[in-house]
Amino acid sequence: MSIYDIVGVPFGYLMRIIYKICGNYPVSIILFTVVANLILLPIRYKNQKGTSRMQLLQPKLDKLKKSYANNPQKLQEEQQKLYQQEGYNPMGSCLPMFLQMFMLFGVIDVIYKPITHILRISRSVREAAVEVASKLIVEGGGKELSFKNLRCELYTMEQLSKTPAKFANLGEDFLDKVSAFNEKFTIFGANLGQTPNLHPEEWTKEALVLCLIPFAAGVAQLISSIYSQLHQKKVNPTMQAGGCMWGMTLVLPLWSIWLAFTFPAGIGFYWICSAIVNFIITFALNQYFTIDRIKAINEKEKAKAKEYAEKHPGKKTFMQKIMEQQAIYDEELNKARVDENGDKISRSEMNKQNRDRIKEARKRMAEKYGDDFDENDKED
Structure with a gap:
């Protein structure tokens, strides 16, 4: 079961309810798109608030970049201080964006699978229908259609509208249900199950x-x-x-x-x-x-951050932990870039050191497990 199937279930029920109310698929798509975006609105609101606050902080960040252009470690420290003072978490927009993308998988699944979510045809019958559609597509010179293809139901509906007799014996009144649905699957007289063509046989x-x-x-x-x-x-x-x-x-x-x-x-x-x-x-x-509203929001967030820091003086925020880990990594990396005399080494010398470390590790593993080890063996 894919992520589309999991997230698509609740949105599928929503789409089915909307379709039952209006009885027209294009109108259902419009209403479904509106409702789905309203569900996502709190997430988008939080994401937009974070983006707007970052735009407000951007001049200060640019000033820091100019001041510490030659000292990346100090730049990170000053940026962290600024984020703490402003009560801003640069990682805060990641979760809303992830949730929004996660929910969009469900929206896409519903749009691509009307036979599953609206007609509620069983999986076994759908698989049989896709197999029939696949044979028709191959006979027409196209590629074989797989049931795992996210758009397989739309392609199946397209083939059914062309040769309905091929789908007559699938059970669960598949032909009648999908044919009736196809009649409402239109906009301005055009069936939405058909694939657009710049060179149709006839310009109808x-x-x-x-x-x-x-x-x-x-x-x-x-x-x-x-x-x-x-x-x-x-x-x-x-x-x-x-x-x-x-x-x-x-x-x-x-x-x-x-x-x-x-x-x-x-x-x-x-x-x-x-x-x-x-x-x-x-x-x-x-x-x-607006600028004024963002400034007001920013002041509130700064006040919250200050109050939190006063109540939890020794507690580190998630962003502080991330920055500390980054500082440790940068320090180790800087150490690796100098030799025993404290002079900087070239990239080729660093690569040679890394190869020597890998070779030494392989040698120790060979000695530990009694394997052969060739001192002259070279890495690819």
Whole structure:
């Protein structure tokens, strides 16, 4: 069982409830995307608060970097002092980001597996259906479809819409249920189980709608990316938005357009909804976290940190422990970079020392276990 299956279960129940209420899959995707993002909102709020506080601290951090450019160890110590004074934990945004990514696995699983989460067809019947779809795809010149493929159900629905008779004897009224679902799996007359094609056999209304979905997904992502870049530049004028960064801003939407042409249109439609909802939430959070509000939040966090330090004078924070371990590692590394006279050694000399240590360790192991050891043996 994969992480998608585990996290997808609760979101699957949510999607099923929404679909039962509205009875239309595209509308269900829109509502599901909104609800899922509202569930993730507290996590995104905390993450955005941490990012905004870091932007507030950035000028002070830049000043420290200039002051201790030639003394990395001292720089780390001063940064740690600053974080303690401000009550800021640079690792604090890691957990919210991890939880957000973890929950997104469930969202993706629900979107990719409507037969599992909405129709509740048993695994054995789904496996048989995917096997039938795989044979049809191979006969058409495509690659074999595996049940482990996350998108196997969407491809199965696509094949069923083309040749329904092949799925007639699978049990649990599979053909009737999926065929009925396919009729509601449409937007503007286009079946979302079909894969968009730039060169369809005939330019029908359905072919046009399917073709527009990938481009709409790319445009939605492009708008969101450009807004994020402009906002970052606004709140942090010293940030250097190089050509590489802007290049990625343009390349990623183009890549998503190409990718959307290789998947069933339901995936592209979800990407459109997700990009729009994410843009709205990001815009709202950016409007909420004004400079004045962040300064007020920062003062409260500083007061909390000061109060905690006074109540627990000898207790070290998690970040302090991390920094101490890093300092020990740096000290050991610096020792390894000098010879017996205290002079710095070159990288090639360091590599030779490391090889000698490994060779000596192998020799001791050979002596311990009675194995042969060749003194002239060289490492690859």
